[in-house]
Amino acid sequence: MLRPPRMPRRILVAEDQADIRDLLVMNLQQAGYVVHAVPDGSSALAAELAAAPGEESDLLVLDLMMPGLDGLEVCKGLRARGRDTPILMLTAKSTELDRVLGLELGADDYLTKPFSMAELLARVKALLRRADVREAALTASASERPLANGELQVWPAKRAVAVRGTAAELTALEFDLLLYFAQHPGRVFSRAQLLDAVWGYSHDGYEHTVTTHINRLRSKLERDPMRPEFVLTVRGAGYKFRDAT
Numbered sequence: 001m002l003r004p005p006r007m008p009r010r011i012l013v014a015e016d017q018a019d020i021r022d023l024l025v026m027n028l029q030q031a032g033y034v035v036h037a038v039p040d041g042s043s044a045l046a047a048e049l050a051a052a053p054g055e056e057s058d059l060l061v062l063d064l065m066m067p068g069l070d071g072l073e074v075c076k077g078l079r080a081r082g083r084d085t086p087i088l089m090l091t092a093k094s095t096e097l098d099r100v101l102g103l104e105l106g107a108d109d110y111l112t113k114p115f116s117m118a119e120l121l122a123r124v125k126a127l128l129r130r131a132d133v134r135e136a137a138l139t140a141s142a143s144e145r146p147l148a149n150g151e152l153q154v155w156p157a158k159r160a161v162a163v164r165g166t167a168a169e170l171t172a173l174e175f176d177l178l179l180y181f182a183q184h185p186g187r188v189f190s191r192a193q194l195l196d197a198v199w200g201y202s203h204d205g206y207e208h209t210v211t212t213h214i215n216r217l218r219s220k221l222e223r224d225p226m227r228p229e230f231v232l233t234v235r236g237a238g239y240k241f242r243d244a245t
Helices: 018-030 041-050 071-080 096-104 117-138 172-183 191-199 208-221
Strands: 010-014 034-038 059-063 087-091 109-112 147-149 152-155 160-163 231-234 238-241
Touching: 010 018, 010 041, 018 034, 018 059, 018 117, 034 041, 041 059, 041 071, 059 071, 059 117, 071 087, 087 117, 109 117, 117 172, 147 172, 152 172, 160 208, 172 191, 172 208, 172 238, 191 208, 191 238, 208 231
Parallel strands: 010 034, 010 059, 059 087, 087 109
Antiparallel strands: 147 152, 152 160, 231 238
16 A cells, blocks of 8 residues: 655746746646755755755656766766656757666656646646555565566566566566566556557657667667567557566
Protein backbone atom coordinates (compact mmCIF):
# COMPACT_ATOMS: atom_id res chain seq x y z
CA MET A 1 0.00 0.00 0.00
CA LEU A 2 1.37 3.41 -0.97
CA ARG A 3 2.15 5.89 1.78
CA PRO A 4 0.15 9.11 1.60
CA PRO A 5 2.26 11.54 -0.44
CA ARG A 6 4.21 14.07 1.55
CA MET A 7 2.48 17.43 1.30
CA PRO A 8 3.43 19.86 0.11
CA ARG A 9 5.97 18.46 -2.32
CA ARG A 10 9.19 20.43 -2.86
CA ILE A 11 10.32 21.36 -6.36
CA LEU A 12 13.59 23.02 -7.37
CA VAL A 13 13.45 25.07 -10.57
CA ALA A 14 16.70 26.02 -12.34
CA GLU A 15 16.10 28.40 -15.26
CA ASP A 16 18.29 31.33 -16.32
CA GLN A 17 15.53 33.29 -18.10
CA ALA A 18 13.81 35.32 -15.39
CA ASP A 19 10.43 35.58 -17.13
CA ILE A 20 10.20 31.81 -17.68
CA ARG A 21 11.48 31.11 -14.16
CA ASP A 22 8.87 33.41 -12.60
CA LEU A 23 6.12 31.81 -14.69
CA LEU A 24 7.18 28.34 -13.61
CA VAL A 25 7.29 29.33 -9.96
CA MET A 26 3.86 30.97 -10.09
CA ASN A 27 2.15 28.01 -11.75
CA LEU A 28 3.81 25.39 -9.58
CA GLN A 29 2.94 27.30 -6.42
CA GLN A 30 -0.65 27.67 -7.56
CA ALA A 31 -0.70 23.88 -8.01
CA GLY A 32 0.22 23.47 -4.35
CA TYR A 33 3.98 22.85 -4.52
CA VAL A 34 6.70 24.52 -2.46
CA VAL A 35 9.09 25.95 -5.04
CA HIS A 36 12.70 27.07 -4.76
CA ALA A 37 14.07 28.75 -7.88
CA VAL A 38 17.67 29.43 -8.92
CA PRO A 39 19.11 31.08 -12.07
CA ASP A 40 21.89 28.65 -12.94
CA GLY A 41 23.06 25.06 -12.74
CA SER A 42 25.78 25.64 -10.16
CA SER A 43 23.23 27.01 -7.69
CA ALA A 44 20.90 24.08 -8.37
CA LEU A 45 23.57 21.46 -7.72
CA ALA A 46 24.84 23.25 -4.62
CA ALA A 47 21.32 23.59 -3.19
CA GLU A 48 20.56 19.91 -3.60
CA LEU A 49 23.86 18.70 -2.21
CA ALA A 50 23.56 21.03 0.79
CA ALA A 51 20.02 19.91 1.67
CA ALA A 52 19.72 18.06 4.96
CA PRO A 53 18.51 14.44 4.82
CA GLY A 54 14.75 14.46 4.31
CA GLU A 55 14.83 18.06 3.08
CA GLU A 56 15.89 17.32 -0.49
CA SER A 57 13.66 18.33 -3.38
CA ASP A 58 11.02 15.86 -4.50
CA LEU A 59 11.54 16.88 -8.12
CA LEU A 60 13.88 19.08 -10.18
CA VAL A 61 12.92 21.14 -13.22
CA LEU A 62 16.16 21.95 -15.06
CA ASP A 63 16.74 24.09 -18.10
CA LEU A 64 19.16 22.41 -20.47
CA MET A 65 21.13 25.54 -21.43
CA MET A 66 22.23 27.57 -18.39
CA PRO A 67 25.34 29.60 -17.54
CA GLY A 68 28.01 27.76 -15.62
CA LEU A 69 26.81 24.19 -15.27
CA ASP A 70 24.11 23.28 -17.76
CA GLY A 71 21.19 21.00 -17.01
CA LEU A 72 23.01 17.92 -18.24
CA GLU A 73 25.95 18.55 -15.90
CA VAL A 74 23.62 19.07 -12.94
CA CYS A 75 21.85 15.83 -13.77
CA LYS A 76 25.16 14.00 -14.15
CA GLY A 77 26.45 15.41 -10.87
CA LEU A 78 23.40 14.33 -8.89
CA ARG A 79 23.26 10.85 -10.37
CA ALA A 80 26.99 10.35 -9.75
CA ARG A 81 26.28 10.97 -6.05
CA GLY A 82 23.48 8.43 -5.97
CA ARG A 83 20.63 10.96 -5.96
CA ASP A 84 17.60 9.52 -7.75
CA THR A 85 15.39 12.63 -7.50
CA PRO A 86 13.08 12.80 -10.55
CA ILE A 87 14.35 15.30 -13.12
CA LEU A 88 12.32 17.06 -15.79
CA MET A 89 14.57 18.69 -18.39
CA LEU A 90 13.47 21.80 -20.30
CA THR A 91 15.14 22.33 -23.63
CA ALA A 92 14.90 24.75 -26.54
CA LYS A 93 16.59 22.09 -28.62
CA SER A 94 14.66 19.25 -30.20
CA THR A 95 17.33 17.03 -31.73
CA GLU A 96 17.41 13.33 -30.96
CA LEU A 97 21.01 13.73 -29.69
CA ASP A 98 19.93 16.17 -26.99
CA ARG A 99 17.15 13.86 -25.86
CA VAL A 100 19.40 10.82 -25.77
CA LEU A 101 22.12 12.68 -23.83
CA GLY A 102 19.62 13.83 -21.23
CA LEU A 103 18.11 10.38 -20.79
CA GLU A 104 21.54 8.74 -20.76
CA LEU A 105 22.69 11.02 -17.93
CA GLY A 106 19.62 10.20 -15.87
CA ALA A 107 16.90 12.71 -16.73
CA ASP A 108 13.46 11.18 -16.29
CA ASP A 109 11.58 13.27 -18.82
CA TYR A 110 11.95 16.38 -20.96
CA LEU A 111 9.85 19.14 -22.45
CA THR A 112 10.76 21.11 -25.56
CA LYS A 113 10.17 24.87 -25.45
CA PRO A 114 7.70 26.38 -26.01
CA PHE A 115 5.35 24.28 -23.89
CA SER A 116 2.04 24.83 -22.12
CA MET A 117 1.92 25.07 -18.35
CA ALA A 118 -0.87 22.50 -18.35
CA GLU A 119 1.48 20.03 -20.01
CA LEU A 120 4.32 20.82 -17.62
CA LEU A 121 2.06 20.32 -14.60
CA ALA A 122 0.88 16.99 -16.03
CA ARG A 123 4.49 15.85 -16.42
CA VAL A 124 5.35 16.95 -12.87
CA LYS A 125 2.36 15.07 -11.47
CA ALA A 126 3.25 11.94 -13.42
CA LEU A 127 6.89 12.01 -12.29
CA LEU A 128 5.92 12.41 -8.64
CA ARG A 129 3.38 9.60 -8.90
CA ARG A 130 6.01 7.27 -10.38
CA ALA A 131 8.42 8.22 -7.60
CA ASP A 132 5.81 7.22 -5.01
CA VAL A 133 5.30 3.87 -6.73
CA ARG A 134 9.06 3.24 -6.77
CA GLU A 135 9.38 4.08 -3.08
CA ALA A 136 6.55 1.72 -2.21
CA ALA A 137 8.17 -1.04 -4.25
CA LEU A 138 11.44 -0.65 -2.34
CA THR A 139 9.63 -1.35 0.92
CA ALA A 140 8.11 -4.56 -0.41
CA SER A 141 9.34 -7.99 0.62
CA ALA A 142 12.92 -8.69 -0.42
CA SER A 143 12.04 -12.38 -0.74
CA GLU A 144 10.01 -11.90 -3.90
CA ARG A 145 10.41 -14.24 -6.84
CA PRO A 146 11.59 -12.59 -10.04
CA LEU A 147 9.63 -12.31 -13.25
CA ALA A 148 11.59 -14.64 -15.51
CA ASN A 149 11.65 -14.83 -19.29
CA GLY A 150 14.38 -17.00 -20.68
CA GLU A 151 17.73 -15.56 -19.59
CA LEU A 152 16.15 -12.36 -18.27
CA GLN A 153 15.04 -11.89 -14.67
CA VAL A 154 13.27 -8.84 -13.21
CA TRP A 155 12.76 -8.22 -9.46
CA PRO A 156 10.03 -5.54 -9.14
CA ALA A 157 10.50 -4.70 -5.45
CA LYS A 158 14.28 -4.69 -5.58
CA ARG A 159 14.15 -2.87 -8.93
CA ALA A 160 16.87 -5.20 -10.14
CA VAL A 161 17.47 -6.85 -13.51
CA ALA A 162 19.78 -9.67 -14.55
CA VAL A 163 20.35 -10.89 -18.08
CA ARG A 164 22.35 -14.02 -18.80
CA GLY A 165 23.48 -14.03 -15.17
CA THR A 166 24.81 -10.47 -15.17
CA ALA A 167 23.19 -7.47 -13.48
CA ALA A 168 21.93 -4.81 -15.90
CA GLU A 169 22.21 -1.15 -14.90
CA LEU A 170 19.01 0.60 -15.98
CA THR A 171 17.74 4.11 -15.39
CA ALA A 172 14.51 4.46 -13.42
CA LEU A 173 12.39 4.90 -16.55
CA GLU A 174 14.14 2.10 -18.41
CA PHE A 175 13.30 -0.20 -15.51
CA ASP A 176 9.68 0.97 -15.40
CA LEU A 177 9.31 0.31 -19.12
CA LEU A 178 10.93 -3.12 -18.90
CA LEU A 179 8.79 -4.06 -15.89
CA TYR A 180 5.61 -3.11 -17.73
CA PHE A 181 6.64 -5.26 -20.69
CA ALA A 182 7.63 -8.17 -18.42
CA GLN A 183 4.25 -8.03 -16.68
CA HIS A 184 2.47 -8.31 -20.05
CA PRO A 185 4.42 -10.81 -22.17
CA GLY A 186 3.13 -11.26 -25.71
CA ARG A 187 0.84 -8.22 -25.60
CA VAL A 188 1.34 -5.56 -28.28
CA PHE A 189 1.42 -1.92 -27.19
CA SER A 190 1.49 1.22 -29.32
CA ARG A 191 3.88 3.98 -28.34
CA ALA A 192 0.94 6.11 -27.18
CA GLN A 193 -0.27 3.28 -24.92
CA LEU A 194 3.20 2.91 -23.42
CA LEU A 195 3.43 6.66 -22.82
CA ASP A 196 0.14 6.59 -20.97
CA ALA A 197 0.90 3.46 -18.94
CA VAL A 198 4.56 4.03 -18.05
CA TRP A 199 5.11 7.78 -18.28
CA GLY A 200 1.64 8.64 -17.01
CA TYR A 201 0.66 10.97 -19.81
CA SER A 202 -0.03 10.86 -23.53
CA HIS A 203 0.68 13.82 -25.80
CA ASP A 204 0.95 13.84 -29.56
CA GLY A 205 4.51 14.38 -30.71
CA TYR A 206 6.23 12.72 -27.74
CA GLU A 207 5.99 9.09 -28.81
CA HIS A 208 9.61 9.24 -29.94
CA THR A 209 10.73 9.24 -26.30
CA VAL A 210 9.36 5.68 -26.12
CA THR A 211 11.50 4.70 -29.09
CA THR A 212 14.55 6.24 -27.44
CA HIS A 213 14.02 4.26 -24.24
CA ILE A 214 13.40 1.03 -26.12
CA ASN A 215 16.64 1.53 -28.04
CA ARG A 216 18.45 2.10 -24.74
CA LEU A 217 16.88 -1.05 -23.24
CA ARG A 218 17.96 -3.11 -26.23
CA SER A 219 21.51 -1.80 -26.01
CA LYS A 220 21.70 -3.03 -22.41
CA LEU A 221 19.78 -6.31 -22.65
CA GLU A 222 20.16 -7.76 -26.12
CA ARG A 223 23.09 -9.68 -27.52
CA ASP A 224 22.47 -7.91 -30.81
CA PRO A 225 20.21 -4.82 -30.50
CA MET A 226 19.50 -5.03 -34.22
CA ARG A 227 18.06 -8.54 -33.71
CA PRO A 228 16.29 -8.27 -30.34
CA GLU A 229 15.22 -11.33 -28.38
CA PHE A 230 13.16 -9.64 -25.65
CA VAL A 231 11.61 -6.32 -26.72
CA LEU A 232 10.24 -6.96 -30.19
CA THR A 233 8.93 -4.57 -32.84
CA VAL A 234 5.53 -5.39 -34.29
CA ARG A 235 5.52 -3.64 -37.65
CA GLY A 236 2.73 -1.11 -37.97
CA ALA A 237 1.46 -1.76 -34.43
CA GLY A 238 4.13 -1.04 -31.83
CA TYR A 239 6.16 -3.23 -29.49
CA LYS A 240 5.76 -6.34 -27.38
CA PHE A 241 7.74 -8.38 -24.89
CA ARG A 242 8.29 -11.91 -26.09
CA ASP A 243 6.01 -14.60 -24.73
CA ALA A 244 7.18 -16.06 -21.43
CA THR A 245 9.25 -19.23 -21.78
